[in-house]
Every structure is written in C-alpha cells, then in structure tokens.
Amino acid sequence: MPPLVSVLIPAYNVAPYIREAVDSIINQTYKNLEIIITNDGSTDDTLEIAQEYTSDSRVKVFSQENQGLSSARNNAIALACGEYIYHFDSDDVLEPTTIEECVEHLVKDDLDIIGFSGAPFSDDDIDFKFKTDRYQRENTPIMSGQNFIETYIKSKTYATSVCLYISKKSIVTDNNIQFIDRIPHQDETYTFDLFYHAKRVKCLSDIYFKRRYRSGSVMTSKKSEVNAKALLKVNAYFEQHYDHYPPGQHQIKKLHRRISQVIMKNNLPYSVMEGFDFSIPFKYWLKYLPKRIIAKLG
Numbered sequence: 001m002p003p004l005v006s007v008l009i010p011a012y013n014v015a016p017y018i019r020e021a022v023d024s025i026i027n028q029t030y031k032n033l034e035i036i037i038t039n040d041g042s043t044d045d046t047l048e049i050a051q052e053y054t055s056d057s058r059v060k061v062f063s064q065e066n067q068g069l070s071s072a073r074n075n076a077i078a079l080a081c082g083e084y085i086y087h088f089d090s091d092d093v094l095e096p097t098t099i100e101e102c103v104e105h106l107v108k109d110d111l112d113i114i115g116f117s118g119a120p121f122s123d124d125d126i127d128f129k130f131k132t133d134r135y136q137r138e139n140t141p142i143m144s145g146q147n148f149i150e151t152y153i154k155s156k157t158y159a160t161s162v163c164l165y166i167s168k169k170s171i172v173t174d175n176n177i178q179f180i181d182r183i184p185h186q187d188e189t190y191t192f193d194l195f196y197h198a199k200r201v202k203c204l205s206d207i208y209f210k211r212r213y214r215s216g217s218v219m220t221s222k223k224s225e226v227n228a229k230a231l232l233k234v235n236a237y238f239e240q241h242y243d244h245y246p247p248g249q250h251q252i253k254k255l256h257r258r259i260s261q262v263i264m265k266n267n268l269p270y271s272v273m274e275g276f277d278f279s280i281p282f283k284y285w286l287k288y289l290p291k292r293i294i295a296k297l298g
C-alpha cells in the first residue's frame with residue numbers, strides 16, 4: 001500500500017479560485033490522498049464550494065471561526081492521518097504528477113523532506129516578474145536540513161513557502177512544530193524549524209507548483225506597513241527562540257540571522273530599503289528599520 005499523503009488546504013474568501021486549486025489536488029495521479037480543507041470563517045461561498053467535494057471520500061471539510069491562516073494550518077496538522085503532509089494554498093495550482101513523483105523520491109531515498117520548484121502566474125494585471133526566480137531551485141544531493149538551508153542561502157535561492165515542500169508528518173509532530181499565530185510570513189519560522197530537525201532532505205528542479213499572484217492576497221499585500229512590521233516580528237522571534245535548541249548550536253543563531261537578512265531584503269517595501277546599508281551588523285537592522293518603516297510608510 002503506498003503511503004497516505006495529507007494535503008492541508010486553509011481557505012478564506014477564495015470562492016473565485018478554490019475550485020481550480022482543489023481540482024489540481026483531486027486530479028493528482030497519486031490517489032492515496034487525504035485532503036483536508038479548513039474554512040477559516042469565510043464570508044463568501046468558499047465553504048459551500050468546498051463542501052461540494054465531499055462526495056469524494058478523500059476530502060474532509062472543517063470550518064472554524066476566523067482565526068487566521070496559522071490557526072487553520074495548525075488545526076489541520078492535528079487532524080492529518082497521513083505519513084506525509086503537504087501544505088497547499090487555496091488559490092494556487094499543482095501540476096498533476098507532483099505528489100506521485102515526490103513520493104517516489106521520499107520512499108526510495110527515505111527522505112524527511114523533499115522540495116521542488118515553482119513559478120508565478122496571475123489572472124490580474126500584476127507585475128510579478130521580479131519574483132520569477134524566487135521559486136526556481138536546482139537538483140540537490142541528499143543532505144541534512146541545516147546544510148540545505150546553508151546551501152540555498154549561499155545560492156540566494158532560499159525559499160520559505162511551505163507549498164514548495166512535502167515532509168514526513170513525524171518531523172512536525174515529534175518536534176511540536178507549529179505556525180506562529182496571527183502574523184503574516186509565518187512560513188519563515190515553520191520552515192526553519194522543519195529543516196532544523198530534518199536529517200535527509202533533497203530538492204528537485206522540476207516546476208510543480210504554480211503560485212497565483214492576485215490583488216488583495218497576502219502575497220501581493222506585502223508592500224504594506226502591516227507586513228513590514230510583521231517581518232520584524234518574525235526576526236524578533238528568531239532572535240528570542242534560538243536558545244531552545246541544544247547547547248553548542250551556535251550555527252543556528254548565525255542561520256537565523258542570515259535568513260532574517262534574506263527575508264528583509266526580499267520582502268520589505270523598496271521605499272523602506274532604498275539606500276539602506278546592508279553591510280552593517282544585523283543587530284542594528286532591528287534598531288534602525290522600525291524607524292525607517294515609520295518614516296517611510298507611517
């Protein structure tokens with residue numbers, strides 16, 4: 001019996017897009033799936049559309065009061081029964097052979113995590129050309145999760161989106177890895193913790209994941225004061241929590257800071273980062289950036 005893969009789909013007010021997203025999972029060539037859709041208090045027809053899919057015995061729909069993306073994802077993890085889990089967004093698209101080909105690698109190589117490439121697309125008039133390379137990866141040999149992070153930071157292709165990885169559920173549950181509640185950019189901390197505990201990881205260059213950029217989504221609203229301040233919260237989390245790792249793991253602090261720098265450079269509004277001296281020690285980033293955010297966006 002092939003291993004069960006749990007696909008976890010949080011959904012909030014995505015009625016125009018959720019059918020295409022769920023169809024791309026339903027139509028996967030790999031059939032041993034558990035598909036958990038968590039409606040996060042939607043006020044449009046998202047829940048009704050999701051419930052249409054329950055005629056497929058693999059699909060389970062749960063609904064909660066609006067608590068945010070992190071809560072929806074954490075609750076879905078607790079419900080998942082699969083040996084592997086995949087976090088997928090309710091407005092994106094997955095190539096039909098993705099899970100089958102990834103599971104083949106996961107089983108054959110006894111991997112904890114497998115990553116793959118993605119590409120952006122848009123139904124709206126959105127300029128996302130500057131993001132094209134963000135989801136493109138290279139084939140890698142099997143390595144530890146920490147080495148994986150270091151490798152991709154050096155190549156400037158480190159990507160934290162959970163939609164680019166399928167992992168063993170045990171890595172998540174055994175280490176109590178969760179999404180931080182009520183902030184954007186929660187993938188940054190979740191993905192780091194996932195890789196920290198992973199012993200066997202590799203990545204494929206194949207473009208399996210299609211990221212939809214749309215007006216009003218979390219992805220296209222990053223150029224805002226709220227999201228800029230959320231990035232500072234993520235970096236503050238890194239600074240405060242590296243001590244919970246085993247003694248002597250000084251490299252973890254270095255990785256946290258290097259990731260933080262990548263996140264800041266990639267995601268903060270250009271108006272904030274224009275003219276910023278990236279060569280200064282990172283401890284001064286958190287000192288000066290809040291002032292720049294307030295001055296430029298406030």
